[in-house]
Amino acid sequence: YTNFTFTIMKLLSKISGTALSLIGIARCSTATPFLSNAVVASSSATDSVFGIARGGGIFGGGNKKKDSVADVKDKLRAESGETFPALSQEEIEEWLGHIPVFAVTDSNGAGVVLKPDNDTSVMYFFFSPQMANATLAQLKGTNDELVDLKLSAFSLGKIWYKMLNNGDQAEIKLKQPGADDSEAELVANNVEYRLVPDTRDLLGARMLLTMTPEDGEEMKKAGDTMTPELAQKAVEKAMTESPEFKENYNEVPVFLIAQMRMQKPAKDEGEEAKTILPMYFSLQTMVTTWQQFMASQNDPDVKDMEPAINVMNLHKLVDMMKEPSEIDFRSCLLLPPIPPGATGGGATAAAGMGGQPSAAGVQMGGGGGTLGDI
Secondary structure, three states, X not given: OOXXXXXXXXXXXXXXXXXXXXXXXXXXXXXXXXXXXXXXXXOOOOOOOOOOOOOOOEOOOOOOOOOOHHHHHHHHOOOOXXXXXXXXHHHHHHHHOOOEEEEEEOOOOEEEEEEEEOOEEEEEEEOOHHHHHHHHHHHHHHOHHHOOOEEEEEEHHHHHXXXXXXXXXXXXXXXXXXXXXXXXXXXXOOOEEEEEOXXXXXXXXXXXXXXXXXXXHHHHHHHHHOOHHHHHHHHHHHHHHOOOOXXXXXXXXXXXXXXXXXXXXXXXXXXXXXXXXXXXXXXXXXXXXHHHHHHOOOOHHHHOOOOOEEEEEHHXXXXXXXXXXXXXXHHEEEEOOOOOOOOOOHHHHHHOOOOOOOOOOXXXXXXXOOOOOO
């Protein structure tokens, strides 16, 4: 992906974020909403991610061939050949715990379950607060009884096993909006919980997997004069030919640059700083961090290094963690997207040195809190 990643970013920047978000929420306005006690937002504070040194090092050389998800194990394998033990469920929950996802809830934090038809019950968790807000606005615009709905944020780690990947779900109570708790109906928990990535990143992942060097060269030549027809051609190819990320939910792309490393400062005196591999939900954040670092380099060999970008499915990544591996996942850090308009740049901003990103008016469910009664 090294030769045309930045071309993809230029293309994505030209596409309306509002139009993209509609891909994931177009059907919400036709679904019947119910309130569920299966998800209750926590009010505790989110644990902050540790700071990242601004001068995080870049290791390794450029790789000019097109990469695939299958290359990840080879690229990230420890040079010592050491095999690292599998991560426990508790470690995986902690690894995901600082990532916020957003859902529509009532004023008490009870999750909103949508019923597109009589046989389907769905609740959405969004990585993008903007997409979640668009869903909230659609629901409020179609039902006057939904005025007390709001956005709440949850820890991805807290819901990963408890809801998103729970094959043995308990019964839950559903009630119509505005109904009293005594009117709630106890039903088998056949609610489908959908994790929705930012549509720009989903499209970016699809483009990385479908765009050929020839496509990239054609777009490079077009530059800022890229025609709508050329952009549409690339989008259609990504939407129809991508071998992965074919769904708009539950296939969440995670991006990484194999050569990139950052430094976790030592907590106590006498400890050494730890080198970590950052992984990103946001392709834009990752590319911007890489560009800012490379712009600060004086060594021509380093300055001209092309990033070897990989994209992986989050569920497959977690599955890899559950097995012994030559990859030290305990030295990997998953970075949340930075909301549009947030200040700060470089590795420090990407790591969230100032705390977790949040949207105005959104209640944060905490990384250290619970999800309430299930």
